Amino acid sequence: MWGCQMEQDNAITSTMEDIKLFLPKLVEACETVGNLFYEPVTQETWQQFGEIVEGIDDLYKTLRAIEYEQNKPSNYHFYEDAIGQGIHNISDKFKTLNILVDEENFTAAGDFIHYEMIAVFRRLLQQLGEPLLDQKQRFHLNMEFLKETFPKVYDYLSTFPYEDNGNSVILSRNGLPILCVGTSGKTVHLHSSYDPIHEADRWVAQLSDKLKNKSTILMYGVGCGYFVLRYASVYPQHSLYLYEPDEQVMLAALRAIDFRELCKSLNIAGFTVGEAAQQKSEMLEYVSFQREPEIVVFPVYRRLKAEEMHAFFQELKSIVTKNANVVHNYNKFGLNWTRNSMYNLSKLLMTPSIAGLQGAFKGVTAVIVGAGPSLEHDIEILRQLKKHALIFAAGSTIQSLLHYGIKPHLIFSIDGSEANVSVFDHLDIKEIPLMFAPMLHYKIIEDRDDHLLHAYIKDDTTTTYFMSLTDEAPVFLPTHSVTGTAIQAAVFMGCEEIVLAGQDLSYPNEKVYAEGSKHFSDDILGYIIGQSVLQVENVSGTMNRTSQSMLDTLKDIEGILARFPGVRFVNTSRLGANIKHTVFRYMEEVLQSVNAKTIDDHIFIQAIADLPLYKDEKLKQVYSQLERLPSEMQECTKHLKNIVRQIGLLEEASRTKPNKCLSLIASIDSSWSEITSNICFKGLFLRACAGELKRFEVELPKLIAAKTILEQTAFYVKFMLPLAQSMFELCPDLQEIISESKSRVEGIDRFSRS
Known part of the structure; x- marks a missing residue:
């Protein structure tokens, strides 16, 4: 049955292809006969007229046969109106033509053929589109072009078969190819069915105010490229990032237009197709580093792809925010974080890893406490809860807990800033176990040896390298707040119910922290509230004041929770924001549910005491690398200095001395x-x-794409020179860090004995 359907589909499709090939011949024959009717009518006139009558009759009968066919092809809906109109118009016009001929009004008959009959056939040809053979040949040439110019797009599109039931190529009234798509049972033209160029011109004109002082444009949707082409003609200096979200639309467009010619007219900085995560994310990463990119949308997609477009914009916004934070934070804290990780190498070698506690607290409830205002309402119940559940203090929350006289079972701290030093300054916490990440400010733990436990955070390249971490070592995802780290650690240790307390993640009643938090002055807290003009829904269904950074933290924590569907997450922060992937319970309910269990006050002290330390071989391995660093840093300094000097020479040589320029580039590349x-x-x-390396990495494709010495030189001057200068300026600081880190490892008792 299915085979018969396919044969029928192929038969009708083949017939329609025959019609496409026949119509130009019919038009040509009609033009000849129309001209003959302006002259005295001869036997030849009647012979040729008879031939076109026979052709018109064959065409009419064929169209009627297709219309009456029960088993139509899956893409027939694209041509249904065209065939229906063709049948009606041929019948109607043919009757009029016969009357004119019967009346021997031959001049009028010639006019009618020229201006009425031929128009019907040309319109039908436009509606049916080009022959498939022409489309397939164009598609093949375009794919070869993509393979050479945009290989990732080629590789991706090569995995998709063309689905002609979802898209079709037809011709507009002025003869330009346009795309039709089937959506919700309807056929939608992606471009004007009359004049797509005029439509594109009007669209570009209304964008003029929006695009003032812009240089980087992300185009959401390409279609047949008319909008892109007209845009480029008005703004040739703009760098264009083209994104076509629909693979099938792109495949259809490659059949409709010469993509090679289109690209010749464009200043394309990037081109991506489809919703595939990797392809799209790579492009968004790249765009996010461009200065104030502007997004313009293929007009019809605002209606057809509203939801996808919204999700795309949200993803771009998230990536822009993330990368801006990465660059900002590393530019501001990168050296200090490196110092912390290096100075803390000695502490890592002297303390156990959380690896030894995997699954150790299975069946035990963990309460991760934040310092939000809700904490004040639950503090007395939390005091009782400590006897029945693990109490984890998230970072600065330890101030508030100690203010109320509660010592948690464990403190988590990962913040490497000086501000975090002030949080722990003068706090008596040496008897409270503390889990730290290597990026923690070294001053917080440098005078402490007991009850320490460490965990690793992804993206800490310094620790990963010097500790030679493998995939077997537990490494937690970086998060916006220490709460995210504590959640991952609690899950790793086997806790199947995790309670969030004091995690308001907003500013209820215009308050930032619970009582006892002292690391910010009243003026700073007032400023935070004053700048927090956004709103977020709270657990009661009303709204709390919040900020963008707090919303980002909330979303980040929700993302962490979503990774552990098998864990029950309970939110008890009665004034706080509603947190996805949690159930809200009052703290009293949590206490009742765990009342039968008993937790020893010193449970973590005992657990840490039983954990093994790294073997002496690890200590020697780390130290051997530290010993190599001073001489290796001298080599780096020499090469960086050479790069800075040679890029200075490169700019001058690129104008007049191409051979010297190539030699300099080779030397720069060798040094790098x-x-x-x-x-x-x-x-x-x-x-x-x-931060600088991330930006350099994102821009690197420009060097690969550079075709001239001047383009290569521009890249080295604009992107490599600032990076090399920044790295060179850090060399003295890093030499000091190397020396102090080596000294700290040498101070380990086991090191001196070994």
């Missing part, structure tokens, strides 16, 4: 290769200069 293979780059620069 030496730097990136150096242990100082892998262990120090990757973290200390992560």
Whole structure:
């Protein structure tokens, strides 16, 4: 049955292709006969007229046969109106033509053929579109072009078969190819069915105010390229990032237009197709680093792809925010984080890893406490809860807990800033176990040896390199707040119910913290509230004041919770924001549910005491790398200085001395290769200069795409020179960090004995 359907589909499709090939011949014959009717009518006139009558009759009968066919092809809906109109118009016009001929009004008959009959056939040809053979040949040439110019797009599109039941190529009234798509049982033209160029011109004109002072444009939707082409003609200086979200639309467009010619007219900085996560994310990463990119949308997509477009914009906004934070934070803290990780190497070697506690607290409820205003309402119940559940203090929350006389079972701290030092300054916490990440400010733990436990955070390239971490080592995802780290650690340790307390993640009643929090002055807290003009729904269904950074933190925590569907998450923050993937319960209910269990006050002290330390071989391995660093840093400094000097020479040589320019480029590349293979780059620069390196990495495709010496020179001057200068300026600081880190490891008792 299915085979018969396919044969029928193929038969009708083949017939329609025959019609497409027949119509131009019919038009040509009609033009000849129309001209003959302006002259005295001869036997030849009647013979040729008879031939076109026979052709018109065959066409009419064929169209009627297709219309009456029960088993139509799956893409027939694109042509249904055209065939119906063709049948009606041929019948109607043919009757009129016969009357004119019967009346021997031959001049009028010639006019009618020229201006009425031929128009019907041309319109039908436009509606049916080009022959499939022509489309397939164009598609093949376009794919070869993509393979050479945009190989990732080629590889991606090669995995998709063309679905002609979802899209179709027809011709507009002025003869330009346009795309039709089937959606919700309807056929929608992606471009004007009359004049797509005029439509594109009007669209570009209304964008003029929006695009003033812009240089980078992300185009959401390409279609047949008319909008892109007209845009480029008005703004040739703009760098265009083209994104076509619909693979089938792109495949259809490659059949409709010469994509090679289109690209010749465009300043394309990037081109991506489809919703595939990797392809799209790579493009968004790249765009996010461009200065104030502007997004313009293929007009019809605002209606057809409203939901997808909204999700796309949200993803771009998230990536822009994330990368802006990465660059800002690493530019501001990169060196300090590197220092912390290096100075804390000695502490890592002297303390156990959380790896030994995997699943150790299965069946035990963990309460992760934040310092939000809700904490004040639950503090007395929390005091009782400590006897029945694990109490984890998230970072600065320890101030509020100690203010109320509650010592948690464990403190989590990962913040590497000086502000975090002030949080722990003068606090008596040496008897409270503390779990730290290597990026924690070294001053917080440098005078402490007991009850410490460490965990690793992804993206800490310094620790990963020098501790030679493998995939087997537990490594937690970086998060916006220490709460996210505590959640991951609690899950790792086997807790199947995790309670969030004091995690308001907003500013209820215009308050930032619970009582006892002292690391911010009243003026700063007032400023935070004053700047928080956004709203977020709270657990009661009303709204709390919040800020963008707090919303980002909330979303980040929700993302962490979503990764653990098998864990029950309970939110008890009665004034706080509603948190996805949690159920809200009052703290009293939580206490009742765990009342039968008993938790020893010193449970973590005992657990840490039983954990093994790293073996002496690990200590020696780390120290041997530290010993190499001073000489390796000298090599890096030499190569960086060479790069800075040679890029200065390169700019001048590129204008008049191409051979010298090529020699300089080769030398620069050689020096950079030496730097990136150096242990100082892998262990120090990757973290200390992560912001600059990220930007450089994003821009690197421009060097690969550079076709002239001038383009290559521009890249080295604009992107590599600032990076090399920044790295060079850090070398003295990193030398000091190397020396102090080596001294700290040498101070370990086990090291001196070994």
